[in-house]
């Protein structure tokens with residue numbers, strides 16, 4: 001089902017007229033209400049009225065995460081405080097969180113956009129949606145919650161964690177769609193096995209999984225273990241939260257809700273825009289937000305865009321599955337390494353579980369990368385030779401993909417700490 005056929009399948013020329021109009025209004029709003037933006041526009045010598053077409057976007061200033069932190073907590077808000085009805089925040093690596101505010105209209109629109117994502121997963125008013133993203137300052141829980149209600153579905157606001165209870169409710173309430181991080185979904189599969197529950201015996205039909213990078217191999221594993229459709233959902237709190245983009249049943253890229261968010265891909269070094277199809281850093285301009293509209297926000301997420309009409313009929317641009325972040329990219333002895341590349345290798349090898357951790361250390365100016373990965377328990381009671389063969393294979397395959405030698409350690413099942421939210425894949429001790 002297409003939730004908003006008129007918009008989601010809009011002729012692209014018509015769409016660009018709508019986007020240009022919304023962009024000009026947004027530029028006016030931030031120029032008038034946010035001193036940070038007035039100064040940034042003035043420094044570049046641009047005025048909101050100069051915006052005549054979408055090409056003029058390139059003359060506008062960028063926004064980065066530290067700009068939000070430097071104006072903590074509400075300095076980049078465009079709306080008056082009396083009109084803000086909700087705050088969310090995402091934790092940074094250091095110090096203060098990044099705070100975002102929503103007006104009542106923003107909350108309504110967010111629910112509507114999230115409903116589009118649930119519709120991608122086949123959701124409708126008959127669906128029973130279990131929201132296993134965390135509720136609280138994180139946008140996952142409440143974002144999915146309002147989307148499920150906007151859809152008219154029955155919503156189960158269980159939040160993350162409490163895994164056995166999640167499973168019981170899935171059985172008893174007849175959950176048809178689950179919203180969770182992909183790593184937590186795999187943990188639920190494991191817990192079901194321990195409890196003697198067959199994941200395929202549930203009424204579950206689909207899941208909307210996101211908040212962290214995951215590979216196609218992980219998608220296949222979830223789909224096969226549960227017998228469901230696994231949809232990728234992308235978003236970030238600065239731009240709105242979950243529901244900025246999601247893939248449809250074709251699973252060939254995530255449709256961005258372009259009537260709200262203008263995407264660009266830039267070269268993260270030169271900051272120059274790149275054409276469709278090129279990989280680079282994703283940048284968003286929000287064009288229909290009141291609380292905290294942002295101009296050219298640098299997400300640090302690496303992907304590419306595709307503007308071809310999708311088989312599903314939607315015309316909205318698609319972004320490729322996120323490859324990683326330009327800032328969690330590891331540089332190991334000069335080589336750029338994305339955790340998702342290592343995950344890709346692991347998932348292609350039989351007997352290896354999707355639970356792994358990457359530990360980086362430096363000794364005598366030499367970077368060492370260790371991949372700790374869980375393997376099937378039965379292997380440990382087998383001959384040592386088989387374990388060693390598997391270890392050597394993983395090491396050789398990673399060497400082929402990354403071009404560097406890494407240490408591989410095989411560990412027993414359930415040794416690596418499980419997460420109820422975003423998995424912590426990398427421990428960088430450098």
Ligand code: DLL
Nearest residue numbers: 090140210211212213233234235236237241242322
């Ligand atoms: O993670 C919002 C969200 C909640 C999205 C639930 C999807 C589902 P933040 O905590 O601000 O917001 O983190 C945003 O998470 O810049 C990406 O690096 C990463 N991320 C989110 N979704 C995906 C995804 C939420 N589907 C940051 N694939 C983003 C890869 C993702 N990375």
